Amino acid sequence: MKRILFFAVVVVVGLLSLTLNSCKKQTPDTETQSSVDNTVCEGEFNKSLPVINSITIKEQGVKDNRTAGPTVTIDSSHMGASGFPKTMYIDFGTTGIEDSLDHKVRKGQMVVKFYNYWHIAGATAVVQLYDFKVANSQGANFVQYSVDSIIIIHNGPGSFTHNVIGGHCVASDYTLDWSSNRTVTQTEGMTTLTPFDDVFSATGTSKGKDRNGKAYTVTIKSPIIKRATCSWMESGILDITPEGMSARTIDYGSGTCDNKASITIDGNTFTFNMN
Secondary structure, X not given: OHHHHHHHHHHHXXXXXXXXXXXXXXXXXXXXXXXXXXXXXXXXXXXXXXXXXXXXXXXXXXXXXXXXXXXXXXXXXXXXXOOOOEEEEEEOOOOOEEOOOOOOEEEEEEEEEEXXXXXXXXXEEEEXXXXXXXXXXXXXXXXXXXXXXXXXXXXXXXXXXXXXXXXXEEXXXXXXXXXXXXXXXXXXXXXXXXXXHOEEEEEEEEEEEOOOOOEEXXXXXXXXXXXXXXXXXXXXXXXXXXXXXXXXXXXXXXXXOOOEEEEEXXXXXXXXXXX
């Protein structure tokens, strides 16, 4: 009788536990902070190549006809016997200039050191940022961007290696870390002197820390497309994996210039706004 009662109690406890567990609803993973913060750094750091490429002196002249833009000067005072390195200062001033390409307001300096003529395959440029800040067209909510260095290698016609080392994106209420290893291809605008028709495609990886200190990694699954005249990524798909969490897929869309992107986590899709 005691044995029968014991087994009966075990069965009842087991059924009760099963019932309670089945009643618990699993909370869906809706964490998007890493994805949102990645776009803050992604967009502007990747902008450095189009900016430099559009105003660098080439054999056919200066590829820049913006109605408003930075002051560009070349300093050759420290060059060696080969004529290099040469340093280019791209100065947006201290009050900020609204770029007529993407209508963002930038201030501070990009300083670019060239180690060969830019049209030659294998030419390398090393970029530093000094008090470099970016905001929307109203000049509000500036984000400061700094790096240990950005290394750009001109691999050949329209092909570049673009590495961001030790990047930081700092606003009044957050600090983000970001670095990347990318291959960037210019897909449109190579045969004209205007930067307004330039389009770039990027593949590769990156990593960072969001504003909560959570580390994440990024792998581009479908090339990210960035048009010079658009403030945001227009298309492309990447996977972001925050530390200790499942991968989430970011889809920048099908080519429309807007600040909308979608994120899919464990089969659930949400929409978020890019900075």
